[in-house]
Amino acid sequence: MTPQARLSQVFTLPNGIQIKNRLVKSAMSEALGTRERAPTPELAHLYGAWADGGIGLCVTGNVMIDRRALGEPGNVVIEDDRDLPALKAWAEAGTRHGTQCWVQLNHPGKQAPKGLNKETVSPSAVPFRPDMAAFFSTPRELTESEILDLIGRYGRAAGVVKQAGFSGVQIHGAHGYLVSQFLSPHHNRRTDQWGGNAENRRRFVIEALRAMRAAVGPQFPIGIKLNSADFQRGGFTEDESLDVIRALEAEGIDLVEISGGTYEAPAMTGVKDKKAAPAKDSTRQREAYFLAFAEKARQAVKVPLVVTGGFRSAAGMAEAIESGAVDFVGLARSLALEPDLPRRLLAGQDPVHTVKPIKTGIGFIDKMGLMEVTWYTGQLKRIGQGEAPKPGEMALWVFLKFIAKQAGLGRGKKSPTRLRAS
Template identity: 70%
Template sequence: MTPHSVLAQPLKLRNGITLKNRLLKSAMSEALGTRDGAATPELTRLYQAWAQGGIGLCITGNVMVDLRARGEPGNVVIEDERHLGALQAWAQAATEQGTQCWVQLNHPGKQAPRGLNRETVAPSAVPFRPDMQAFFSTPRTLEDAEVHALVQRFATAAGIVKKAGFSGVQIHGAHGYLVSQFLSPLHNTRDDDWGGTPEKRRHFVLQVYQAMRAVVGPKFPIGIKLNSADFQRGGFTEEESLDTVRALANAGIDLIEISGGTYEAPVMTGVGSKAAPTKESTRQREAYFLEFAEKARKAVTTPLVVTGGFRTAQGMAQAIESGAVDMVGIARIMAIEPDVPLRLLAGKPALQTVKPITTGIKAIDRLGLLEISWYTGQLKRIGRGERTKPKESGLWVFAKQAFHMALAGKKKRKPTKLRAN
């Protein structure tokens, strides 16, 4: 089979849902929600562009389940049905032309910028590494009742996602957010029902899945994005990840997307990544996490996806034909070339090339946060109906971001004048 014919094959999930091709748009942060967490017309326009661009399965950027716990400004938040109309408009556009669109549900835990929320909470009060503590506060340890309440928040949000007309949900269990924190012995030092052993650290994600399933029923797809490892000393290991994959598969999860890393070890960006291929034979296979996927495939039959590193249709098709994965995830290319699936499915190469976004300032580039800002800016352009800027300077984006942050801080410090009633 030709590479494009491999990618064009439909994929039937075990719940009976069929995805029209093997291309998955992995989650990227759009930051296009309103201050109170509602979806916007810009989000609708962005996801309509992706649906019309030929993607088979589109995963939204992280949608938070608690307005008090946002991961960044502009997050959409689903706590109740107050913004159901906006969600329905978003879902309708995102599912055009037979596209599946799943909402990625998330809670940041400790991984929320300092000052964004009134407080940060996490499984345990473990601070960030010293050079990042100026950006992230040390979290407060969640109480047992609060953990149970968070499980229900995920379930409630999943039910609203289904009611809005989206095709499924994805649990964000990767990249150092709350679910990932519960799984990691580095970030979860609890000794109660939620931590202390690998089995207890998995308890939270399994409870979230089971609570969601009870609300949405057996036919509505639930997937997860899961770290292959944290790539931090003392963190979540490949062995623990494989055990988590087995547990989720046994519970009935419909799709597992494999990634890796956290804000402290941002291997998912490929910049200085320990997951990036080092052997030439491995590098030719393109994907960062394909070797772990091969191990996971031996453990489960649940459909698997790998996101990160794919550059060509040939590399994507080889990953699928190897049997290690059932779909391939692409993300950053979709932010600069939203209709790239149509080109790949037609046997044509992408017009754009994904390259590391850097400023040339090592202390900034090492944090990995510039990548998020740069690509978020591209998504906002698509949302406004504008053309993307694939060659935009990373240093320029950082300078603009620093200026706006300084301006916002100045406004915040400005005293408020008293007015007579």
């Protein structure tokens, strides 16, 4: 079977919902919400462009469930149906041509920059490492009543997503945000039913899934983006991740997207620890960052799997599916450079542009991967405004514009630093 034939295959989820091909647009932060946290017309234009480009499943950038807990300026928030007309316009555009368009729901927990929210909360009051303390405050520990409120918010938001006409929803359980914090023994040091042993630490995500399922019913897809590991000392491990996937499968999760890392260890961007052992040639040739873990997951569960990150060619994507380790391949940054890339891949053509690390030449900025967010967010804004991406745009120039914008906003009111990774 040719790569394009493999990638073009229809896939039927366990609940009977069909996805027209094996290409998934993974979540990227758009920062295109209004000051009132509603979707803008630019979001509809952006997701319409991806639907027109041939993607099978398109997952939105993270949508927050609590106006008091933003991950960055420009977040859309769903707490109720107040913004239903704008959400319907977004859903209508994103589901063109039979595209599945799922909304990623999130809460940042402690991983929100200083100045953005009145306070940050987390399972436990664990600070960031010293070199990041200037950007992130030590969070306040959540009370049990607050935990129960957050679970209810996931359910209500999922119900609104379905009402708006989107075709599914995804829980953001990766990259160091709230669900990920509950799962990690580094961030979650509670001694009640929400922490301690691994079963208690996964209670939050299980209860959130149950609340969402009660709101949307059995036929509406619910997926999750989950870390294979945190890559932090004392953090969430691969063995624990496999146990979480088994538990989620038992609860009826429809799709699991595998990723990894946090702001403190950003493996999801391809940034590698200099002290880590070099990757094997076989690993590099297989392109995907987390494919080895996906193979372990496939041995443990039957739930459909997606791996995102590192794919460079149609042949590499098709090989991952052919291996049986995954059912879909996830694309993200390449779709900010080429919105119509799926159409090219399904025609047997490789990407025109290569995804490369975004470097400003400023050491601490590059180390934290800040421009991996800011630079690509700028490309999404261009597409949303009907303009073409600028693959050759200089990172340092983007960074200087970002600083100038932040300084300008700061004259009117204190402006937070933007740090995001979906």
